[in-house]
Amino acid sequence: MHNISAALVFTVTIAFWPSVFQPDSEQPPSYFTVSSHGGNSVYVLLLLFIHRVPRRPLHVLQPAAVAALYLCFTAVYTTLGGTTEHGHTAFYPVLDWHQQPTAAALFAFDLVIGVPISFFVVVALALAREAVWRRWKGVKVSQGEQAPLQSGGTQERYDTWP
Template sequence: MTQGVMSGAGCACQPVEAVTAETFARSWSGVSALAWRVPLLAWALLVVAWSGASFWGPPEMWFLYMTHWGLLFILLEMVFGVIVAAVKTPEKNPDEESGLPWYVRVYWLLYNITIPVAFLITIFYWCILKPASKNTHVNYAPNPVLDVMLHGVNSVAMLVELALSRHPSRLLDVVQPWVFASVYMFFTLIYFFAGGLDPWGNAFIYPVVDWSKPEQTAVVITLTGLFLTLMHLATIGLASLRDRLIRRCRRDSAGVYNEGFTA
């Protein structure tokens, strides 16, 4: 990536440095990303194991829920984040498509997905799903501490990753969390028509996404897609605010600057 270019949609209005593999391996302070990604990886491993051991239904049904998909993506994102921070990237033989090694590009893809999806899961759960489940016999939170870990601390972990990371977030990358959400929604549709049931014998995974009520489900999916877009915009805004504050504190006009909103 050339000097001063931050996005395929436009050029930076301030002097910036090229985004390289090293950009993904350190914080703005120069501290290795291992300082926060190793603890977050340990947290993700613990919660995945705890959630699997505490699951209320058959083990294979653990994979039905978007919360668990999001948790697995956090785990994968941290695994690749640790690899990116730990491996000294050779200057020769970069990936010809982007100039970044493949594992850095995979990490960046997972980063772009996990942050807005984590925010979506937290807000969707506490504001919509949990109130809706009170009118049914479905109980997604037999363990209240684990409930907070899955639907609250997940966003805190991703907020830490966002705040301490150095690389940019971009508007067009919204396609990546959209694809994640679309794959999950198609999965729920296929599961419904295949006659799949939830652990309590219901013909839905979530009561607000009930394909036997297609009009209601279509509205929920549309609103969820719009809200996921909003979460991606919030991620870009937080990244831009992070960079502005750091540049102001350092009184530094150079460096990587997030310009995700630049057209």
């Protein structure tokens, strides 16, 4: 689940602000808008640096599958006449397949490209975190070995590629 959220939350944050958010010079964005389209990225970034969830390149299929499922859902939802609680036919104007099919298709293309890029940035940050941790702790581990733990056991290397 963390592989999915880590990649998607950054993609959503990056996509939301330039494509959906309409700045109002008289009123700042609401707390809900900032926290749900930015604050969660800060939270996931902090989590990325404080825990050691394994990241593998093949895990890119998980967030990519969820993104594809979401795009299919929005297309079907719009086609079947679904509406939001405010009566809109799309969750975001850029995903309105009836009113703005070109914009929706471009957004879908951006999501298909953006999710893997976002995921590999997360993988790179995880590798950097591990390198910093090893340098700080003075642990020297060569490719394929296991890092010693302070308790005397060993722990699987998380930054190796399959």
